[in-house]
Amino acid sequence: MSLSCDLFCRVVDNFGDAAVCWRLAKQLVGEHGWQVRLWIDDIGPLSLLRPGFDPGRPSQTLDGVEVFRWPTPFPDVSPRQVVIEAFACELPEPFVNAMATQPRQPVWLNLEYLSAEPWIVGCHRLPSPHPRLPLIKHFFFPGFVAGSGGLIRERDLAASALRPDDTPLRISLFCYENTALAQLLDVWRDGERAILCRVADGAPRRQAEKWFGQALAIGQSVGRGKLQLEALPFLAQADYDALLRDCHVNFVRGEDSFVRAQWAEQPFIWQAYPQEASVHLDKLAAFLSLYARPLSPQAGDAVVAFWRAWNGQGDVADTWHPFLAHLNDLTGHGNWWAKEIGRHGDLAENLVRFCRDRI
DSSP, rough: OOEEEEEEOOOOOOOTHHHHHHHHHHHHHHOOOEEEEEEEEEOHHHHSBBTBOEEETTTTETTTTEEEEEOSSOOOOOOSSEEEEEETTOOOOOHHHHHTTTEEEEEEEEOOOOOOOHHHHHHTTTTOSSSSSSSSEEEEEESSSSSOOBOOOHHHHHOOOOOOOOOOOOEEEOSSSSSSHHHHHHHHHHHSOOEEEEEEETTHHHHHHHHHHHHOOOOOOOETTTTTEOOOOOOOOHHHHHHHHSSSSEEETTTTHHHHHHHSOOOOEEOOOOOOGGHHHHHHHHHHHHSTTTTHHHHHHHHHHHHHHHHOOOOHHHHHHHHHTTTTHHHHHHHHHHHHHHOBBHHHHHHHHHHHHOO
16 A cells, blocks of 8 residues: 655754654655655755755655655645654644644654663554644654564665774764763774774764864875774765775764664664763663673673763773674674564554554
8 A cells, every 4th residue: 555644854953863754755665655745944964865955945856755845834735644743843733733624634653763761662652632633643663672663774775794804993983072082092093903993074073183183184094003084075875874884893873873883783882862961871771781681791791881981981991992802792793683673673664554554
């Protein structure tokens, strides 16, 4: 059954919201034959994530997805069969009113942020009746376990075949502002293992430039001790996925790159988006309780210690080398983990099944 869908997205911070919504929209069109209309308040990020977009145009179609700049006031349009409100972005009131007047009310979903916290399973797919209109919104939680919505993964997504060897250790670096980075670069500079660190554009490159003491032009490679830094351009999604597969260790952040690193099946370190009252550390701990549990006690302790240090709860200088010592174990673990989280179906597949059952 081919369905039509309105997907709403606000670019709150960085590129994560746009990245997740664009991947989902493409998959719904390409793999499930849906007609998707993506409403986004800022097309700029899409022009970087998927070259070919014109950020100056109010509407355009690419990869089969109709993309519209989210205007104010919102136009008088007829809602489609499925309405997805990404990350509680709050739909325009005229559009919600129009949903209530349809002969058959749309299936309305609030696509939530990703978390490994146990409580999401109890909240996944829960209904929330509108306070004044005959509409019901359901909460849809991505996740890593049975009973969640699963994770975005395209059918043809490749994994890495790399294993650590005697060549320079290739590391991709994508992070928020992080006070631990300078210390970690010191450790890599002074270590015994040659390291090629591929630095993402934006915040990672600015921090690397401050540590190195000079500006780094895109494509420039500079060295100090055992460390070589390579300044990368902003990478489109497909190119970033390929980078993750080509590196022995990946530093990732937020949600989109976090998930893609897991599908790459290489060792990785996640920086959770910093939140008030250190709420993000609960999310970090919840994920580690799943990811590190099957590892040996020594490898599991090394992963937990370094991840916590990278997230401000320890010393990266003390925890990097124990982490590095277990790299072979973690590479094998990456393949097992990808199969484990893949057993629950991908997010688009689960979302499609949920909607079909209600139309």
